[in-house]
Amino acid sequence: MKVLLINGSPNEKGCTYTALKEIATELEKEGIGSEIYYIGTDAIAPCHACRACRQLGKCIINDKVNDFVAKAKDFDGFVIGSPVHYASASGCLVPFMDRAFFSASMGGNGDVFRLKPATAIVSARRAGTTATLDQLNKYFQITQMPVISGRYWNMVHGSNPQEVLQDEEGMQNMRILARNMAYHLKCKEAATKAGIKEPENEPPTFTNFIR
Secondary structure, X not given: OEEEEEXXXXXXXXXXXXXXXXXXXXXXXXXXXXXXXXXXXXXXXXXXXXXXXXXXXXXXXXXXXXXXXXXXXXXXXXXXXXXXXXXXXXXXXXXXXXXHHHHHOOHHHOOOOXXXXXXXXXXXXXXXXXXXXXXXXXXXXXXXXXXXXXXXXXXXXXXXXXXXXXOHHHHHHHHHHHHHHHHHHHHHHHHHHOOOOOOOOOOOOXXXXXX
């Protein structure tokens, strides 16, 4: 079993990475493999709303988003990490997630994310954390992904990695979160071995407020 941890910060080894690293270390103790995926600082184009991914089975924009979706197929769980920028996720992470999750649900990608456990973690100097968590968790909730929680909101505080390490409660919650993720993955594996089938999936029904 493997968990992919997405570092959505412009700083590769900054505060967000420090929190993700704590999760990765705890997952390893639980016998769960992990990898930290840094999305980098290259510009990520927003979704064009062209819906070409329905026919192509991938996003029409050929960049790291398609590489990520292909990679995600081989992982069993996900952690998305972001710093807080203006009380929301980082400007490089949002278009990345929009296109990854939308294209993964279209065309020939199948159920890349469905029923795989996921969680979001955020880092901030001071505030905006709960708004950012709410924003990121919505990607999971629209994709039928169990959302893993810790003991408190999944956040760490600090202006640099050294200060994050001093956030004892925040770092403790990263470890608890990792153990809860490991427990869910092990339960899912045990259920599969016991012959418990996944819940039936239905084709989506789309409506709007005028019909």
